[in-house]
Amino acid sequence: MQLKNLETYRHFKKSKRLSVKWDSYFSVYDKIFKQYKNKKIKVVEVGVANGGSLFIWRKLFGKKAKIIGVDANPISKKMRKYGFKIYLGDQSDPNFWKKFFKKEGKIDIILDDGGHKNLQQISTVHYALPYINNGGLIVVEDMASSYIKKEFYNPSKFSFANFCNKIVEFINYRSGAINKQMNIYSKKIYSIEFFESIAVLKIDSTKCIKSKPISNNIKDPALNEMRSSFHFIRARENIKNLIPFLKNSKVYNKIERKLFYKNRILNFKENLIIKKIYRNIK
Numbered sequence: 001m002q003l004k005n006l007e008t009y010r011h012f013k014k015s016k017r018l019s020v021k022w023d024s025y026f027s028v029y030d031k032i033f034k035q036y037k038n039k040k041i042k043v044v045e046v047g048v049a050n051g052g053s054l055f056i057w058r059k060l061f062g063k064k065a066k067i068i069g070v071d072a073n074p075i076s077k078k079m080r081k082y083g084f085k086i087y088l089g090d091q092s093d094p095n096f097w098k099k100f101f102k103k104e105g106k107i108d109i110i111l112d113d114g115g116h117k118n119l120q121q122i123s124t125v126h127y128a129l130p131y132i133n134n135g136g137l138i139v140v141e142d143m144a145s146s147y148i149k150k151e152f153y154n155p156s157k158f159s160f161a162n163f164c165n166k167i168v169e170f171i172n173y174r175s176g177a178i179n180k181q182m183n184i185y186s187k188k189i190y191s192i193e194f195f196e197s198i199a200v201l202k203i204d205s206t207k208c209i210k211s212k213p214i215s216n217n218i219k220d221p222a223l224n225e226m227r228s229s230f231h232f233i234r235a236r237e238n239i240k241n242l243i244p245f246l247k248n249s250k251v252y253n254k255i256e257r258k259l260f261y262k263n264r265i266l267n268f269k270e271n272l273i274i275k276k277i278y279r280n281i282k
């Protein structure tokens with residue numbers, strides 16, 4: 001992949017002001033932002049600094065898009081003279097976001113290139129989420145900070161990467177296979193995608209449905225799922241099918257318990273193999 005073939009890279013190179021980016025980001029920007037070009041959308045960038053990246057977004061999204069910057073450093077105000085709307089504030093301050101969204105209303109894309117600390121990245125997601133239109137994105141850059149000790153005190157239980165694990169969990173709360181209450185994360189985040197150092201959350205509440213099993217009703221015999229050791233499952237099925245009257249009897253319960261413990265041991269052995277697989281990742 002040649003950088004010069006990437007549109008966002010070309011805009012970056014031509015930007016009127018300084019911007020420092022990781023070179024791996026441009027292929028991601030081209031891919032995730034493609035569908036939003038020349039649309040009447042609101043794009044917010046947290047972390048303006050000298051303003052170099054604001055010009056990338058203006059060029060990429062086109063004239064119909066409104067590009068808004070947020071930064072804690074008053075120096076970013078100078079970007080107002082180029083027509084950008086700049087808000088001064090701390091991205092980890094809930095009151096800042098409250099005032100921001102009261103003024104701006106709903107937005108389509110928020111890109112976090114601010115302070116990269118755990119609370120800062122998590123706050124952007126948490127406080128912006130209710131205000132992202134369906135079809136929109138929350139993009140968090142520099143999540144490599146989740147693995148950096150200096151300044152970021154990571155890896156840690158409270159890292160942004162671990163917060164993303166929590167989001168994965170909330171997305172899976174939509175599964176009808178588990179009995180979990182959906183929260184705003186389950187109800188709004190359709191998917192989460194990871195690139196190197198970049199997390200992309202796709203927002204679409206219309207697709208965030210509680211799933212249920214459906215069938216095409218073809219009359220084929222039900223199959224053994226073959227998940228666990230075959231003979232355990234078969235033994236259980238045989239007991240249920242052949243001697244149903246034994247169900248809930250002492251004998252049946254004893255066999256069930258035995259199968260349960262055998263499967264537990266099997267699971268433990270499988271975990272040891274998984275550990276080995278992890279160790280073998282070179």
Ligand SMILES: C[S@@+](CC[C@H](N)C(=O)[O-])C[C@H]1O[C@@H](n2cnc3c(N)ncnc32)[C@H](O)[C@@H]1O
Nearest residue numbers: 019047049052053071072073090091113114115
């Ligand atoms: C990496 S720079 C942004 C670079 C810019 N996006 C570009 O590519 O040209 C990070 C910016 O985040 C701002 N920042 C750091 N902590 C912040 C916070 N808590 N709230 C808002 N902005 C913050 C800094 O002032 C700095 O200007």
